[in-house]
Amino acid sequence: MSAIIMDGKALAQRIKVDIAAAIGKLDKPVGLGTILVGDDPGSVAYVEGKHRDCAEVGIKSIKVNLPASATTNEVIASVNALNADPSCSGFIVQLPLPVGVNTQKVLSAINPAKDADGLTPNNLGNLVLGFNSVVACTPKAIVALLAEYKINLSGVKVLVIGRGMTVGRPLSILLSQKPINATVTLAHSASKNLTDLIKDADVVIAAMGSAQFIKPEMVKKGSVLVDVGITRDGNQLVGDFDPKVIEVASAFAPMPGGVGPMTRVMLLKNVIELARNEK
């Protein structure tokens, strides 16, 4: 067996064409802000990618870069400036923040109506309650990619590995809700029987950042696998799955080329949604 490759790069490119058209029809400009603290090469690259995407579809982008030595109050001051900036429809604070900065205080300072990442307590609370809210980009990207490939999740055993704030935790909530209706297991580094959980799952979504942790012999034949985790090895990006899993799986979203490009377009979608909702 050789798995169908879920091509997030191609799908993201198609969605971008629709996004550019939607922006052309809006009666107001759309602006996305980014706040980057420090100069971690991975974070710098992601933020630059977001600004390139904006330029491609006609979204104005606002770049705020702070040194790694910035204090919590200095980061919050930048958050407040974007909260007050009428040209900024929505913005993100690139995570993780340097260790000295209080992530809870920073995320809580973001105006929920400008929360392009869906990571404020207000929007995550709405997600838990099943109320309408801005959904975090990576969970939204994973759901959209699986839907494109008509992967049925209803009543299906889905294992999410990793309970991080940007991926695993919000994803587990989203998948368990109507209309998706998956039977979700959320695993993490304290999970005792992870190998058994992987073997038993119909769908495995790995967001650990543990290079090639999941080998072909660990997964169920015919399962659907989504690689989200990223480990940097020099210039190379390595996912959480050994790429040879394609010999066992029925469908595989690779990293790179799967969820990442979709995450970027979901951010663009979120910021348009925020611009549309502006009063």
Ligand SMILES: NC(=O)C1=CN([C@@H]2O[C@H](COP(=O)(O)OP(=O)(O)OC[C@H]3O[C@@H](n4cnc5c(N)ncnc54)[C@H](OP(=O)(O)O)[C@@H]3O)[C@@H](O)[C@H]2O)C=CC1
């Ligand atoms: N492709 C994309 O678009 C995106 C990719 N990412 C990548 O996804 C990964 C997750 O991101 P994020 O949630 O922010 O990261 P975090 O570091 O917050 O979370 C990682 C999670 O994985 C768990 N974990 C780590 N190693 C193991 C292991 N060996 N066995 C079981 N669980 C393990 C951790 O467990 P514990 O909680 O117990 O420590 C934690 O819950 C990262 O590699 C990140 O780079 C993130 C966003 C977008």
Ligand SMILES: Nc1nc(=O)c2c([nH]1)NC[C@@H]1CN(c3ccc(C(=O)N[C@@H](CCC(=O)O)C(=O)O)cc3)C=[N+]21
């Ligand atoms: N507030 C916040 N929101 C985020 O959404 C957020 C964040 N912080 N911090 C870091 C993670 C990581 N993340 C990625 C986005 C795109 C790719 C992506 O485009 N990946 C390409 C490869 C890119 C390359 O080659 O470098 C791919 O998988 O094909 C990857 C990872 C968003 N994150």
